[in-house]
Amino acid sequence: MAGAAAEPLFAARDLVKHYRLGRVRVPALRGVSLDVSAGELLAVVGPSGSGKTTLLNLLGTLDEPDGGTLRFAGDELAGLSDRRRTELRRRRLGFVFQTFNLVPVLSALENVEYPLWIAGVGRRERRRRAGEALDAVGLAARSRHRPDQLSGGERQRVALARALVHEPAAVLADEPTGNLDSVTGGEILDLLVRLNRERGTTFLVATHDPEVMRRAGRRLTLRDGRVAADGSVP
Amino acid sequence: MTLAWIALRNLARNRRRTLLSLLVVAAGSVGILLTAGFITFSFQGLAEAIVRGGLGHFEIVRRSALGGSADRLDRPIEHGLEDWQRLRRRVEALPEVAAATANVHLLGMATAGQATASFVGLGVEPERQRAMGFTTRLRAGESLPPVPPLIGEEVVLLASGLADTLGVGPGDWVTLMAVTPHGMLNALDARVVGTYTTGLQDLDTRFLQVPLATAQRLLETPLVADLVVTLEKGVPLERGAAALERLAAGHDPPLAVVGWRQRAPYYRQVRDLYRGIFWFLGSVVFVLVVLSTSNTLLMAVMERLRELGTLRAIGTGRAQLAAIVLCEALWLGVLGGALGCLLGLLATWGINALQLQMPPPPGAVDPIDLRLALLPQAFAGTVLLMTAVLAVAAIVPVARAVRLRIVEALGHV
Numbered sequence: 001m002a003g004a005a006a007e008p009l010f011a012a013r014d015l016v017k018h019y020r021l022g023r024v025r026v027p028a029l030r031g032v033s034l035d036v037s038a039g040e041l042l043a044v045v046g047p048s049g050s051g052k053t054t055l056l057n058l059l060g061t062l063d064e065p066d067g068g069t070l071r072f073a074g075d076e077l078a079g080l081s082d083r084r085r086t087e088l089r090r091r092r093l094g095f096v097f098q099t100f101n102l103v104p105v106l107s108a109l110e111n112v113e114y115p116l117w118i119a120g121v122g123r124r125e126r127r128r129r130a131g132e133a134l135d136a137v138g139l140a141a142r143s144r145h146r147p148d149q150l151s152g153g154e155r156q157r158v159a160l161a162r163a164l165v166h167e168p169a170a171v172l173a174d175e176p177t178g179n180l181d182s183v184t185g186g187e188i189l190d191l192l193v194r195l196n197r198e199r200g201t202t203f204l205v206a207t208h209d210p211e212v213m214r215r216a217g218r219r220l221t222l223r224d225g226r227v228a229a230d231g232s233v234p
Numbered sequence: 235m236t237l238a239w240i241a242l243r244n245l246a247r248n249r250r251r252t253l254l255s256l257l258v259v260a261a262g263s264v265g266i267l268l269t270a271g272f273i274t275f276s277f278q279g280l281a282e283a284i285v286r287g288g289l290g291h292f293e294i295v296r297r298s299a300l301g302g303s304a305d306r307l308d309r310p311i312e313h314g315l316e317d318w319q320r321l322r323r324r325v326e327a328l329p330e331v332a333a334a335t336a337n338v339h340l341l342g343m344a345t346a347g348q349a350t351a352s353f354v355g356l357g358v359e360p361e362r363q364r365a366m367g368f369t370t371r372l373r374a375g376e377s378l379p380p381v382p383p384l385i386g387e388e389v390v391l392l393a394s395g396l397a398d399t400l401g402v403g404p405g406d407w408v409t410l411m412a413v414t415p416h417g418m419l420n421a422l423d424a425r426v427v428g429t430y431t432t433g434l435q436d437l438d439t440r441f442l443q444v445p446l447a448t449a450q451r452l453l454e455t456p457l458v459a460d461l462v463v464t465l466e467k468g469v470p471l472e473r474g475a476a477a478l479e480r481l482a483a484g485h486d487p488p489l490a491v492v493g494w495r496q497r498a499p500y501y502r503q504v505r506d507l508y509r510g511i512f513w514f515l516g517s518v519v520f521v522l523v524v525l526s527t528s529n530t531l532l533m534a535v536m537e538r539l540r541e542l543g544t545l546r547a548i549g550t551g552r553a554q555l556a557a558i559v560l561c562e563a564l565w566l567g568v569l570g571g572a573l574g575c576l577l578g579l580l581a582t583w584g585i586n587a588l589q590l591q592m593p594p595p596p597g598a599v600d601p602i603d604l605r606l607a608l609l610p611q612a613f614a615g616t617v618l619l620m621t622a623v624l625a626v627a628a629i630v631p632v633a634r635a636v637r638l639r640i641v642e643a644l645g646h647v
Contacts, residue, residue, distance in 0.1 A: 062547055062640045082552065090549025097644070101544040105243035110235050117235055118550050126235075162548070 007074045008035035009170055009202055010059050016067030017054050017225075028054040030225040031068065036204060038169065041196045043216035044206040050222040052206035053174055059204060060093055060172045061085040073169065090119055094163030094201075098175035100155040102147040102162070108154075109134060109143035112161045119166060133161035137191055153184035160191060170202035177209045189215060241561035248534070255530045256570045259624070262523040263574020263616045264581060269515050271582055271606030273508045278607060281494075283433070284501055288356070288368050289494045290462035291471060292478055294325065294334075297488040299459070309339045312415045314457030321485075322461055330469045330477045335362040336458035338449035342412030344392075344442065346400040353396060355410070355442045357449020357458075366464045370443070371600075375404030375428025382447040388424035389448070395439035397429045404428050410444070414454045422452055433600060523620070524627045531563055531631040542635055543643025552636040559635045560628050567624030571617035578613070582606045 017029040029051045036042055036059075044052045057063040058070060061077060070077045072088065080088070089095075094115075102111045112130040121129070134140050137157040147155050156176060163171045176192070177185030193215055196203050205212055213219055221229040245252045285291060299313035315321060318336055325334045340355030361380035363370075370377055373394045383389055390408060392400070402408055404426055411421040424444060432441050450456060465474040475491060482489035495501060535542065542555060590604040 057641050060547070062644070086546070086549055086551050089547065090551075093549075095544075095547050097544065099540075101540065101644075103541060103545070105240070105247055106235070113235055114545075115548055118548075118554055123235075 008071075009038045009040075009073055010034070010036040010204075011071040012055075012059065012068065013070075014068035015055070015058055015065045015070065017051075017058060017063070017065050019054075027225050029058070029065070032222070032225070032227055033068075034220060034227065034230060036170075036202060038202050039196070039200045041193065041203045041215075041217045042205065043213050043219045044204060044222065045208070045213055045219055046222035046228070048208075051225040052222055054225075055222065056172045056174055056204060056206050060095060061088055090115065091166065092169045094166070094168040094171040096156070096159050096163050096171060096173035096176045098178040100147070100152070100159045100179070102155055102158055104147050107144050107146055108139060108150065108158045108161075111147070111158055112165050115162060115166045129165055130161070133165040134158070136164070136195070137161045151184070152180050153187060156180060156184075156188050157191065160188070160195075164195065164199075164201065167199075168201070170204060173203060173205045175207055175209075176205060177207065177212060182211075185209060186211060237557055237561050238565070241558060241565055244534070244538075244558070244562050245565055251530060251533070252566070255527050255566050256573055258526045259523055259566055259570025259620050260574035260577055262519040262623075263571050263620055264578045265519050266516060266616055266619070267574065267578035267612055268581060268585075268606060269512055270609060270612045271578075272604070273512055274607040274609055274612075275605045276508060276602075277505060279603070279605075280501055280504060284498045285464070285494055286367050286369050287433075288337075288358070288363065288462065289497055290335075290366070290368075290464045291474060291494055292463045292465075293460045293492040293494075293497060294321070294463060294478065294482060295460040295490050295492060297490040300490055300492070309337075309459035311338060311453050311455055311457055311459055314338075314455065314459050315461065316457060318458045318461060324481060325461060325463060325478070328477050328481060330465055330474045332464045332466045333362060333366045334461045334463045335359045335366060335368075336446055337460050337462060338446060338453065338455075338457075339459045340410075340412050340442075340444070340449055340452065342410060342452070344396065344400060344408050344410050346402045346406065346408045349400045351396055351399045352440065353410070353442050354437075354440045355412075355444060355449065357444050357446040359446050366462075370430045371433065373429045373431055375426065378427060378443060378445055382445050385451065388422050388451070389427045389445065390424035391443040392426055392429050393438040393441035394429045394431050395435065396442055397426065399439060402426050410442075410452055412452050416454070418454070420452055420454055422448070424448065431600075520623055523623050527563070527566060527624055528627040528630055531559070531566075531628055532634060534562070535559060535631045535635050539638060539643045539646040543638060543640050543646065546638065546640045547644065556632045556636050559632045560625065563624040563628035563631070564621055567621035568617060570624075571620035574620065575613045575616060578616070579608070582608055 013033045015029050015032040018025050018027050032055060044055060046052055058065050103114065106114065109130050112133050113126045116126040116129060131140065131143065134143050137160050139154060139157050139161065142150060142154060150158065177188055180188060189212055192203055192205065195201055205216065207213065218232050220227060295309060296313045296315060299309050322334045322336065325331055336359060338357030340357065342353055342355065344351050344353045358378065360378040378389060378391050390410065397403060400408055406426045407423050408426060409421055409423050411419060414420050431438055446458065463478065471493065475493060478491045482491055545555060586605055591601040592604050594601050
């Protein structure tokens with residue numbers, strides 16, 4: 001068990017990823033290696049185009065690397081079928097996006113219920129857990145509202161509740177405060193930090209937000225698709 | 235939260251587009267329903283006209299008269315029924331049978347003054363025909379008298395075209411000539427009591443009717459060619475056929491029971507033609523609805539690429555995503571089909587209330603009624619059909635949705 005405990009949640013080695021822009025092959029990651037342990041709050045920082053989103057996409061199995069190896073909880077992700085990758089995301093990972101990406105026709109509660117619904121959880125259990133998740137982000141009173149009836153901060157709270165409702169091992173958040181004013185962004189960050197501490201959920205946050213960088217336990221800096229720095233935040 | 239509920243709400247997000255799609259599906263449904271209603275009414279009307287026009291539901295004939303083919307239409311008197319009145323009593327004793335009447339078929343020449351024309355004639359029992367509901371559409375004069383004429387007082391009812399050819403009308407005399415079963419040429423004079431129409435111009439130039447006794451005297455025979463049978467109201471054809479077959483079994487000489495459809499190639503041709511038209515129109519509707527709604531569904535998918543990418547990112551499987559898009563299409567089919575049924579019902583009532591008539595079809599004499607039959611099974615079938623059509627229309631949008639690359643979809647604006 002001691003050996004299992006020491007296994008990093010994410011273990012990436014020499015990740016390489018290229019994108020094609022017309023006829024041009026653009027490198028996005030040029031050999032990124034990192035380990036992320038369970039319970040960490042990792043800020044992935046760097047200028048635009050440095051590869052932050054690409055790294056999160058690879059770690060979240062939304063995309064596949066062109067080179068290198070990637071393990072999640074000890075399991076090699078290379079060669080996993082689409083079905084297994086979908087299953088992994090459904091059960092073990094949560095996602096938060098800069099533009100919230102809620103389903104506009106569903107209420108806040110239904111948006112949070114959705115990951116449980118696709119996982120086949122029964123209605124009553126779904127409702128209970130979704131209600132608790134909304135409560136945890138302070139939005140229980142707005143559960144019947146649709147996204148267009150919520151403020152940006154409230155939408156991101158709903159998105160956070162959706163990412164956490166199925167109790168994933170890790171949440172990957174791409175610029176979660178990027179579309180919010182500083183006060184609202186600060187509230188979301190408070191939530192992330194609190195949930196990380198209270199629940200031990202691992203957070204990987206790609207960000208430009210200095211406040212996120214300051215409060216994360218660890219900061220991974222990317223530049224031109226390479227790791228420029230990796231260390232704890234003082 | 236259910237798949238159907240989510241799909242319904244997705245349809246509601248762009249109400250105008252959904253309404254247009256529903257109207258396309260509904261219009262297609264109405265087209266199919268009205269066509270099916272008109273064709274069914276036409277079939278029913280034609281069948282009734284043929285049965286009541288003298289063919290009856292069944293014909294009992296000597297098997298040898300058919301010459302080995304049930305589709306053969308001529309009934310040579312050499313193969314006629316001998317003890318036909320006794321046979322008729324037995325037939326009419328069946329509970330399934332309403333009545334039976336005897337016929338003699340004639341081929342010959344008619345002359346009046348200098349005019350001569352070949353004819354196809356039928357010896358009939360007018361009083362029985364009227365009792366059986368057989369109708370003759372008189373154009374002038376009177377119908378054949380109910381009582382068999384005495385020798386020398388023969389009468390004839392000419393089809394209007396034949397009367398024109400001979401230049402005669404009610405009250406005039408014509409001479410009818412025919413070859414007897416013994417090969418002798420026989421002739422008799424008959425007074426024209428009236429003229430009638432068969433409904434078809436070509437037949438009107440050839441046809442005539444005489445009383446059965448006149449036909450037998452012309453052919454010098456006591457035989458009749460066949461017995462025409464009508465069933466009691468509500469008795470299915472299959473049951474009637476079975477009863478008559480049982481009665482005919484073991485008869486000497488052997489008898490055959492021929493259904494009216496076999497004796498009405500015109501009905502079969504019209505039915506095949508209408509069915510061809512129906513399938514052609516159905517195919518056009520199918521293609522139009524598929525193309526139109528497929529485009530709409532594809533637009534709905536393309537507009538939601540980022541949302542669909544998000545759903546995939548948070549763990550929605552390809553099959554689940556396909557089900558969401560497919561379910562939206564099926565809703566369009568069900569709701570559009572139901573709307574089409576409602577509109578089709580109103581249109582059917584409206585058209586029937588207007589009592590419209592259409593010009594006579596080629597070769598026909600009378601205009602035809604534009605009436606539409608109400609078919610519950612057609613309404614249910616249309617909803618099912620439209621649901622299936624929309625499932626076909628969803629193929630491309632579903633394929634686009636399940637093939638999306640998550641990263642690209644998330645970056646879609």
